[in-house]
Amino acid sequence: MVTQAIVKMGNKKLATPSTPVANFKNPLSGCPELALLIQNMKDTMIAKEGVGIGAPQVGCNKRIIMFGFDENKRYPNKQPVPFTVLINPQYRPLSEEMIDGWEGCLSVPCIRGLVPRYLSIEYSGYDLQGNLVTRLAEDFHARIVQHECDHLDGILFPYRLKDLKEFGYEDELGEQIYL
Numbered sequence: 001m002v003t004q005a006i007v008k009m010g011n012k013k014l015a016t017p018s019t020p021v022a023n024f025k026n027p028l029s030g031c032p033e034l035a036l037l038i039q040n041m042k043d044t045m046i047a048k049e050g051v052g053i054g055a056p057q058v059g060c061n062k063r064i065i066m067f068g069f070d071e072n073k074r075y076p077n078k079q080p081v082p083f084t085v086l087i088n089p090q091y092r093p094l095s096e097e098m099i100d101g102w103e104g105c106l107s108v109p110c111i112r113g114l115v116p117r118y119l120s121i122e123y124s125g126y127d128l129q130g131n132l133v134t135r136l137a138e139d140f141h142a143r144i145v146q147h148e149c150d151h152l153d154g155i156l157f158p159y160r161l162k163d164l165k166e167f168g169y170e171d172e173l174g175e176q177i178y179l
Ligand code: NI
Pocket: 104, 105, 106, 107, 147, 151
């Protein structure tokens, strides 16, 4: 297992829009660097107890995200989300309905904020074999996808806060952040 240092808020890479992965129809063939990047992202996400990660968080401005968990200590009351790698991901809301939820980020350690996200989305992207994956998602699953896609556009969750009072340290905010 090779874990990468997680880039934290303030680092310019996190504020930089990422570029699409070229040759995405079979992204891993003949591209050991990309395979290694994705493996490093996975190892790092698991080691840091993340529910998702974007390539910029390991210092690479490529449009790659991954997410998923069965059980997670940082989000103990959430339903499982299937482990998914998406290259060049996109999403669209299925309605205008937004829902507030507490979010954290490995690049903003020990902090949570209440962030509005679309309740239901359709997302797509390419998997490791170059197949197009398209799924519908709601609630926390949809929230993670929106959060990770934001990373690819240089957006961190604190930029989306409606109220700075609903933002703070995990150990001060208490149990509400785990509901
Ligand atoms: Ni994040």
